[in-house]
Amino acid sequence: MTSGLATRTFDTKRFTMRALVRSDTAALYGTLSDEAQCRYMSQPHFTSPEALADWLTDSEWPGRTWVAIDKTDGTLAGRFVAFPGRDAGVLELGYITIAERQGHGVATECVTALVDHLFSEGDYRRLYAEIDAENEASVRLIERLGFTREAYLRQHEVTHKGLCDLVIYGLLRDEWTGAVK
Template structure:
């Protein structure tokens, strides 16, 4: 697995996840409403969440955004290899207390800029539950292009779901300005 470097934004330090981060994420990821659009339902215990977050067979990398002012965890951001070289899928979960405050956009700009500029990935995409309006709005605010809808693509804890694909190519990537966060 590739190294997970520390990334910096104006408000957050994004560092590699450690098992103890499950404690800060548990209140969000144990809430059924917060997990509605995830591929699995809410976690029943902090230990179960910690095991899932640190599964050694998962091929991706996870960053935890830590608020520079308070030291609080603001969210989890992931990147994992797609089916082809140079392609990565990204994902994000924002802690309840940071939702609606621009944390996900700020951190995703940093992550996508890193993937395109430092790692020279050619394509980054997000697969989003078609009913997840907030996540779709975030993808669009980042300048990702809606590439299609995979109908009845995934069975999750809530049933059969349509998934929309949003993507960006390195040659097209222009990070949104900080003033738009």
């Protein structure tokens, strides 16, 4: 848990955002076991459902995880996380949409709602995202939501695909309008 806060359920227009449970692994495995889908993650794709389940439900991880459940058919559409930054009042965001749902506005709708939720529930002054510089879709999303590019870190991180540049985007509480550009 982050700052002692529970992962409370909330709704968007099309989705219910609820806490991840271990059984959600089955719906996430198809995407997170695909090497191409995981190319921008800091770790490689998963090769077993058990390994993914252990990673998703690691009790030592200090963040919170929501999954987006489609209100019309009950399917899982994506995973969204918030975890503490180095300083109090700062959270890092992460997200991935199920492969079949990419390009249908899931991340835009759910990240918008998550930002609203986080700023309304806690005393957070800043949210940020660290994005692989090659991940153009994620950069477009976060810019559309009003985040500001704060840094471009060259050859900053070694991942399963080698040395990567990272882009850091931040959003201050008083900059958030909730409107997608």
